[in-house]
Amino acid sequence: xxxxxxxxxxxxxxxxxxxxxxxxxxxxGLKHERSIYTDERRGRLEAPEGVACADDxxxxxADSGHGRLVKYTWRDGALDGGAxxxxxxxxxxxxxxxxxxxxxxVLDRKLRRIGRIDRAGRFAGYLDxxxxxxxxxxxxxxGGARVYLLDAPGRRLLVVEPSGHVxxxxxxxxSGSFTDLxxxxxxxxxAIDATTSTVWALDAGGSAFRRLTPSxxxxxxxxxxxxxxxxxxxxxxxxxxxxxxxxxxxxxxQGRALSPGHADGLLSYPAQVCVTGGFLFVADRGNSRVQVxxxxx
Numbered sequence: 001x002x003x004x005x006x007x008x009x010x011x012x013x014x015x016x017x018x019x020x021x022x023x024x025x026x027x028x029g030l031k032h033e034r035s036i037y038t039d040e041r042r043g044r045l046e047a048p049e050g051v052a053c054a055d056d057x058x059x060x061x062a063d064s065g066h067g068r069l070v071k072y073t074w075r076d077g078a079l080d081g082g083a084x085x086x087x088x089x090x091x092x093x094x095x096x097x098x099x100x101x102x103x104x105x106v107l108d109r110k111l112r113r114i115g116r117i118d119r120a121g122r123f124a125g126y127l128d129x130x131x132x133x134x135x136x137x138x139x140x141x142x143g144g145a146r147v148y149l150l151d152a153p154g155r156r157l158l159v160v161e162p163s164g165h166v167x168x169x170x171x172x173x174x175s176g177s178f179t180d181l182x183x184x185x186x187x188x189x190x191a192i193d194a195t196t197s198t199v200w201a202l203d204a205g206g207s208a209f210r211r212l213t214p215s216x217x218x219x220x221x222x223x224x225x226x227x228x229x230x231x232x233x234x235x236x237x238x239x240x241x242x243x244x245x246x247x248x249x250x251x252x253x254q255g256r257a258l259s260p261g262h263a264d265g266l267l268s269y270p271a272q273v274c275v276t277g278g279f280l281f282v283a284d285r286g287n288s289r290v291q292v293x294x295x296x297x
Contacts, residue, residue, distance in 0.1 A: 028246040028255030029296030030280060032265035033077065036061070036290040039070050040082030044288065049271040050096040051283040051290055052104065059281065060104055061290050062093040062272075069093055069106070069117075074279070074292070089123045090115045095225075095272055097142040105142050112136050114147070130164035139180040139225070148189060150181050157181070157189065157202065170202060173209055182226045182234050184249050190234060192223050199234070199251060212251040219256055220245050229275040229295070237282075242267040244282070262287055 038044050046065025053059050057075035069085040092110040099105065104117040105127065114127040114137060127147060129135050135151040135158055142148075146167065149158040155178075159168035172178055176193035183189060187204030190212070197216040200209040216223075222240030229235065233254065236245040242260030244267075247253055258267050268286025275281075280293045 028244065028257040030244065030257040030293040031296055033279065033292040033294050034079065035264050035284075036072070036079065036292070037288070038082065039063075039084055041084075043084075045070070045290070046288055047285050048283045048288065048290055049094040049285055050106075051272050051274050051281045052096040052098045053274040053276040053279075053281050054098045054102070055276055056102075058098060058102065060096055060098065061283065062096045062106065064092060064094055064109075064285075065288070067091045067093070069096070069104070071121075074277075074281075079292075085117070085121050087115075087117070087123050089126075090117075095139055097140065097147075099142040100144060103142075105140065105147060107137060107140060114140060114149075127160060127162075128164045129158055129160050129166050141181045141183050143183045148181055148183065150178060150191065152178055157191070170207065170209070173200060173211075179224045180226050182228045184228055184234075185230060185232055186249075188249065190226065190228075190249075192226055192236065194222055194224060197221075197223055199236075199247065201251075213247070213253075216245070216253060219253055225270075225272045227273050227275050235273050235275060235280060237270050237273055239269055239271070242270065244270070244273065244280070257293075264291070265293075267291070 045063050048061050049064040050062025057073045059072040059074045061070045063070050071083050072081040090106050090108045093106045094109045095107040097105045102119040106115045116124040118124045136153045137149045138152045139150040147160045155172045157170045177195045178191050179194045189202040191200045197220040199213045201212040202209045220238040223236045224239040225237040227235050232249050234247040243258045246255045271283040271285040273282050282291045284291050
């Protein structure tokens with residue numbers, strides 16, 4: 001009886017997947033650890049769109065619906081903190097990134113500017129791409145002392161130094177709607193086209209992006225964010241499909257995890273992910289929470 005029920009459940013899941021035009025060929029291993037709903041004062045998160053994490057245990061959430069940031073510590077599988085950081089210069093924080101020195105970069109979607117917050121939680125100015133026409137970044141990644149901007153309207157990648165000097169500008173492919181970047185382990189930069197679910201790569205020292213994958217529309221409905229684990233894997237947020245896809249930096253499709261829903265371990269319009277210490281953190285926007293998953297190897 002249990003076997004028949006399990007078979008029926010599997011068939012039902014497959015039917016739902018096929019109805020959405022998504023093929024679940026393989027499942028990446030993500031084990032739900034906990035869900036974060038509140039700050040240290042038990043105030044609830046509201047539609048968080050950003051999450052950033054670091055090897056020292058720092059975990060920052062962009063609590064977008066409340067126009068603030070919330071700082072936690074995640075260490076040895078335990079969560080602590082939840083202090084609010086609220087700055088008038090960044091009233092609508094969305095995507096966020098921590099650099100190697102502990103500085104936080106915050107994209108304010110209303111301003112279309114990236115602000116910098118120092119380790120003490122103080123606003124340290126906006127990041128402007130000096131010497132170039134004004135960029136309208138929709139996504140970015142912090143790598144070393146530089147910030148990599150995805151200037152979608154200008155169809156280009158800008159590599160910006162802390163001073164605002166543009167160290168490099170590389171054009172994006174002529175077609176497609178690019179939604180995010182990831183920084184690879186060997187100096188490569190990856191960009192994802194949401195309309196065709198295609199990943200492009202810019203090799204270290206290269207002058208142009210090359211197509212890395214064929215269209216992955218059978219595995220992803222609308223990818224909007226991705227992050228590298230620093231070990232050769234890219235975790236891609238399937239915003240429309242409520243799931244996470246895993247790719248190799250060589251473009252190989254390595255699996256898909258999670259599914260849409262509201263219970264713990266399920267996603268509703270996920271926004272941003274970050275990876276550190278064997279854990280994946282997901283800004284689960286539609287469920288007004290951040291979820292923590294252990295990456296099963």
